[in-house]
């Protein structure tokens with residue numbers, strides 16, 4: 001009786017001429033494991049195929065070893081966002097003075113469809129334009145539609161590169177953008 005197992009077979013022992021079979025029929029229970037059922041050539045082909053698949057696998061590993069790494073050790077490392085990435089909006093500074101380009105005209109507040117922005121400003125003595133004194137963004141309601149950025153006459157708003165926000169507290173997402181700009185300058 002032959003019993004196929006994978007590519008090998010369990011083969012019942014053959015009776016030996018003139019020899020005695022194990023007493024009490026124990027020989028039938030003691031089947032012999034013989035590798036391969038298709039002869040030596042088939043066994044060699046199987047070993048060669050396994051070895052070739054190992055070589056191919058190691059080739060892939062070796063090729064990847066010399067490619068630039070594209071993964072990061074998050075959260076210890078952060079991604080550098082692309083130029084067109086849209087994080088929440090933030091105030092853009094005047095490159096010369098570091099002060100906000102915003103003149104507190106209120107256009108962004110009026111343009112926002114979700115009522116996310118609150119702007120207040122004053123005209124200081126000796127200055128020709130207003131300066132913002134309050135600039136609050138409620139990011140919990142923002143849809144990142146971009147209307148505020150597009151309507152701003154001084155390019156005073158831009159998209160931040162912030163992508164790493166996570167909290168269970170909604171109040172964390174109400175940003176004081178003036179404070180944020182001050183913190184960036186330090």
Ligand code: SF4
Pocket residue numbers: 089111112113114115116117141142143144145146147148149
């Ligand atoms: S991106 Fe759109 S929704 Fe968000 S604050 Fe600006 S105007 Fe409002």
Ligand code: SF4
Pocket residue numbers: 101102103104105106107108109119148151152153154155156157
């Ligand atoms: S539209 Fe621009 S300048 Fe006017 S309040 Fe908004 S950010 Fe400031």
